[in-house]
Amino acid sequence: MTRISVNVDGTTYEDDVEPRLLLAHYLRDRLGLTGTPIGCDTSNCGACTVDLDGASVKSCSVLAVQADGRAVTTIQGLAKDGEWTPLQRAFHEQHALQCGYCTPGMIMAARDLLRENPHPDPDEIRQALEGNLCRCTGYQNIVRAVLAASGQQAPGAAPAPGPEVGEEVSA
Amino acid sequence: MTGQAVEREVGRPRLRKEDARLITGQTNWTDNIQVAGLTHLAILRSPMAHARLTRVDVSPALRRPGVLAAFSGADLAEGLGSLPCAWPVTEDIVLPDHPPIAVDEVRYAGDPVALVVARDRYAAADALEAIEVDYDPLPPVLDLETALAPDAPLVHADKGTNRCYTWPLVTGETFEAVRDRAEVILKRRYHQQRLIPNAMEPRSVVVTPLAASGEYTVYSATQIPHILRIMLSMVTGVPEHKLRVIAPDVGGGFGSKLQVYGEEALTLAVARKLGRPVKWTESRSEGALATHHGRGMIQDVEIAATGEGRLLGLKVDLLADMGAYLMLVTPGIPILGAFMYPAIYKMDAYAFHCTGVFTTRTPTDAYRGAGRPEATFAIERIMDELAAELGLDPIELRRRNWIRHEEFPYTGIAGLTYDSGDYEAATDKALALFGYDDLRAEQRERNRRGDRVRLGIGVSTYTEMCGLAPSRVLRDLRYAAGGWEAASIRMLPTGKVEVVTGTSPHGQGHETCWSQIAADVLGVPFEDVEVLHGDTKAAPQGMDTYGSRSLAVGGEAVHRAARTVVEKARKVAAHLLEASEQDLEFSGGVFSVKGSPEARRTIQEIAFETFTNHDLPDGIEPTINAEHVVDPENFSYPHGTHLCAVEVDTETGRTRIRSYVCVDDVGRAVNPMIVEGQVHGGLAQGIAQALYEEAVYDDEGNLVTGTLADYLVPSAADLPDFVTDRTETPATSNALGVKGVGEAGTIASTPAVVNAVVDALRPLGVHDVRMPCTPERVWRAVKEASA
16 A cells, blocks of 8 residues: 545545556545546546646546645536536537536546647647547537637537527527 | 417527536446445456356455455356347247356357456456356357358357348338339448447446345446336346336447346346445446447348339348347347338338347447448448439439428338428438539549549438337337336426436436426426436336437427326316316416406416315315326438538548538427537447447457457547538427437438448449448558459
């Protein structure tokens, strides 16, 4: 067992862990922070993406001991006082999720992208999210959501269908 | 009637109620569940496709730290029945025994052979390595044609054959008769590769026992909590009323969670034996072996037509890979397709035969579209081939044969009555959005120039049958249950509304759409409606979610139950307002007396007054709650026109989708935003079959694409933007006028893409490219054509 001290979403945790314990399992099984799901075992799907000291990582590919002394931000640490971040709002408003299993990782990866490139074009968004798989949406609305969160209008996209709009889609 | 209220919610792109928990990480996936004393189940699986088990010794695992128990198949055989097949499609179908864990023989790589239960998942996985198993290899059975030879090795030796069934559908004139008068006959063989559904949430099961009373709660990442409850009771012998099944938040299904899995029965069996809560969660690569696959067919298709391109007949001979065992609806999947090969076309003869074949591979079953994508692919591919043969534009060939809008309702050659549709309108709209004529002109010019990168245009004018299903049709198809769906509406005293549905969503947005439907009929705010689902205690009656049935059947049940609430409330309102029922008007949630509009009660007030009332007249039940079970009178038949333009590099074989346009007609859209999302996702999966995905087995029967590193689920970088639009021809078989949309995009898109790839290469002499159309396959097709 190895003693680690990790700050997760603003709280510092100290635990004895097996050196082989994955960060994803530490978050889920030890801390009960189940907002970060696991979707594969080859680091292809990106569902478990979290932020580690300012960079997005797939938490299934990081050992808990590697997070010792560092700060982790998960999907559960984004909203402050119930206020969603622009990305969370945009995913909702652009219908960028269906089953929602990939959504935490998708949002965390998109957050990383926007930090490095605040105004990506659609191709840059698609390339940047290549490591995050979604089986439901066909990605188009995810691209729209990232554009919207960066203050851009998606080319050819319908305006955000907000409940207060209530417009008809052409039949 | 509800008058203007109906306009208010249905048809509006409401943002989803489901999203808040999903975008903040507060979702309740099955694997999130933690309870006191939870133990973890791990499963040792056969590394061989076919072998006799000569020894399974679990005792070394018991000595590993943290291990509570370990079991072989023999240890669990008593008290565990065969996993169910609910669709024995013929009277003489071969139904092999299907133990949840192998006892003496394994029949596919991944077949369970031993179990470990330990304190945590790491300890359980470690202990699996200690189990000792001796396998005596048997020959694998992998080829659908040679498997039927008299001397072929057998998957189930006791059955004496690998033929599971042969199912015919022969209608109209004989195919031979129309072939004699045909001027053009084309015969093609198409391969439907096996696909791995890959819902993003791996399967997971948690069973919590209350040992003292023999009660069990089963949480499962399933599409079918209600069916699962019945079947688990039958398999394990736990009485149905002692089983509660909960489908918490479920992360996608696409058919793969329309199943009664061995792991569900095993987790329950182990929890029962130990009296401890048990969790099993598959890893992605375990799921590639253990979660059922889709497709897996060889299609021999023959089409006969006149010289002008009028279709005379269609003949389809299908070999369908069942895999090693029959699962819940395995044999019925190709039969769902049988009715769809004639598609939107008129013809005089149709002859379909399907033979199901056992192989030593993971069982197949429903995957998004389930039989209809395969059928649509075959007919839409051969229509493009026929157009090329006749020198006709593929759109023109379709126009000459499709059912015209004024001919609905139309009973086609396969016996289905299509209630409504307008193929002309959808096609005209799609052609305009696509810029069809301009693209054809560009294609001609580039072909003339002999460009290295060719432009191809693919067409798919599909329809499909969904909204499963009228019970009398299911009877004729020998399905073991009906196709109804249930809903109830509970008017809470404060005026809030609980809609209880038997559908079980896993991404579709039922909470939002059912709220819209109920809000309209009842005239209550959308926000005042809560939808309960996926728990056999909260929503006790249901047939669950698959086959694009939820809206057309389950949504219709919500609609009808809500109307009954209004009629019950009318009686109470008449009493409260001292008026006769006939003198009451109901609009926007308000009952008022004709001629004296100040005399009014909202339906939410009536809910409260029904709860508190002491003096309702005799004969008026003191509740306005209602329930309704709908048995649909027909399938629903969405249709549409999909057009795909691809750029194919003839030297590298790489295909790039340049534009994709689809115009779908799914009847009335309850929530157009959700409809568009369903279409997008459907397109992605259909395109994935055309270009990317394939479950590949080696000659020994090992799955060699068993991880997401080997099996190409497309990412955002692999897919284009889609242009989607709709026409709206209401269904006439339900009051909402709705058709299904969950599978349409997948059904339509695969042939559109492959038709485009072949269209690009046809000037080079290419007439087919086998799916997935990878760069290597395209490159080889070009080389072979030029050789």
